Amino acid sequence: MVRRWWKALYLMQALLFGAFGTFFYLLSSDLTVVALLLWWLKAVFETFHLQFLGRALFNEELSAWEILRHRRAILFHDLFAKLTWRRLNPFRNFLLPITELEELEGRAYQQRVKTLTRASRDHVFWVSAFGILAELLLTLNLLLIAYEFLPREITDRVDWNQLLFDETLANATAIALILSMMLVMPYYVATGFCVYINRRTWLEGWDIELTFRQLVLRLTNHSANASTAAGNPSQKTLSGVVALLFLISGLFHSPAANAEIESAATQMQMQMSPAPPASPRALQKTRDQIGEILEGPDYHRLEERRMLRPLIPNDGASGEAGVPPVFSWLTNFANWVARIAEILLWIGVAALLWVLIQLWPRFQHSWSTRTAARKAPPSVVIQSHEESPYAFPVEITEAAKQYWHTGQHRAALSLLYRGALAQLAAQLQLPLEGSHTEAESMEICRQHCPAEVNRYFQHLTDAWVRIAYGHQSVKQEEFELLTNDWAAFHAHASAAQR
Structure with a gap:
């Protein structure tokens, strides 16, 4: 249904979200508040889509503008119920046609809900669950797509710790949520309406009833051009069709549909036959014969039910399951x-x-x-934080300086940091593993290493974390201080080993 009438559905969606979104934004310039209000009003917006689908499904030519002309009646019908106890109902899209199309209330509404949800509660629940999941995934995908279009110069300078509390991310999330709601809502309403139609078809034979109505309409329109002779073959064909309508109508337990089909068939006979109608006794005899056929075993549907019975019979004088009153x-x-x-x-x-x-x-x-x-002392080679480990050069500081002078600052600090980890693991026998984070490595160093070694390692780890994860630059003076103190760090580690 959405694929067939997507233009009208999404036009209504754009007009509704645009009008209400603009109004809410004028009241509150916070996009997060606007997104939350639009999310809460989804139960009201879904009514417009259902009204369009309910008419379009039965070949009533409508446009989105014609539905929006009746916006006041659609908007305020059961508005309080939609925004309160029915808003968070997981079966909202399935029960919406009962209140909007059938317009049932009170006990009739409760009985209708009980009848329709008897065998379809699980399907409707999972439809709602998948709708929520689709909105969340679509929101996340829109944010990721927007991030992929950002230049590398901007993403390298992003501070992720501050971005989580930044207003820019909140506004982007609100816009992505609004777009995802606009895309998913027509499908959510259409799936619930399809389950509703399918359930009505199983219970009342809607599709057969609609087919009979179309057949009666075509035969009625064709009656003006049909032959009026009593023995005409078309007259015999019509009689066969009328008898078939009488027979099949008894298979469906819908008295209103049977009465309508019987009345239409009788009218067609009277219109197409020039002869006077049969006597009431003949009609009654025909109906009795049809009733006898319908009461036969060929037209009775057998239904098998299984239920639990108590082992101790209840004779009526005692309580439930044989328990005395x-x-x-x-x-x-x-x-x-x-x-x-x-x-x-x-x-x-x-x-x-x-x-x-x-x-x-x-x-x-x-x-x-x-x-x-x-555990035994670990190996000297430490798993790097890059793609794969590789051997260290003889002069770590000289190699780090070469990286630094060529503009590879991250590689220079990575070499110093991995070299320091290798020194701590080899000389001081620290229980370091490749799965340890920087914070865990600092905590192990603080517990087992001297103060001089711990001070240098914390300084080096801080510089490495800033350039590796925070995408922040490290000053030239700080790097030179780290390379100059490397020899002292190595000497203190060797002294602690002895």
Whole structure:
């Protein structure tokens, strides 16, 4: 349906979101607030799409402008219910035709909902779940596409720690969310409406009823040109069609449809036949014969049901399942106790999971420190933070200076940092692994190394983190200080080894 009428649907979508979005932006210049308000009004916007699809599906030629002309009646119909208890209903797109197209309320609405959702609740729930997931994924994809179009000079200078709290990212996320809602909403409404139509078809034979109505209409229009002779073959064909309509209409349990088809068939016979109508006795006899045929076994649908039966029969004088009436209150009390115990059990499981989540970092830290002390000294070669490890040059500082002078500042600091890790692992036997982060490496160095070694390693790690992850430049003086202090760092590490 969306593929067939996508122009009208997305035109309405653009007009609705554009008008309300502009109005909300004039009230509050915060795009995040505008996106949240539009998200909450989705239940109202979906009504316009449903009104269009409900008319277009039954060949009523409409345009988006004709639907929007009735915007006041569509907008304010059940507005409070749409924005309150029905807004977060996961079956909203499936139940919307009941209130908007059938216009049922009260007990009739509840009975209709109970009938339609009896075998389709799971399908509708997963449709809503996939709709939410599609909006989230589409929002994320739009943000990633916008990021890919940014120049490299801008992305290299981005401070990700500050960007998370920046207004620019919030505005971009709000715009991406609005666009994703505009793209997904017609599909969400159409899928719910299709499930509704399918359910009505299974229950009431809508497709057969519509086909019969079209057939009756075509035969009625053709009656003016048909032959009026009593023995004409077209007259016999019409009689066969009328009998077929009578027979098949009994298969569907819709009294209104059967009465309508029977009335239409009788009118066609009267219009196309010049002879006087048959006597009431003959008509009654024909109807009796049709009723006998319909009551036969060929036109009865057998339905098999399986249910549980109590082992102890209930004779009516005793309570439920053979329990005496005196102890019936005890059965009810036991059921309530079982429900309360189940609720308390789930609360206990949730509390236990919460405690485990809170205590897991402590257990992990204590377990890692114990196992690290038992492990053998690691290899001298440390896994680098680049694509793959490679051997160190003889003079690490000279090689780092060459990288620095050629403009490869990141490679220079990477060489110093990996060389320092190799020194700590080889000389001081520190339990360093390739999976350790910079913060974990500094913590291990602080616990096991002298103050001079720890001070230099923290300074070097800080410079490496700024240039590697923060995309910040390191000054020439700071790099020269690191290379000049390298020899002292090596000497202190060797002295600590002895």
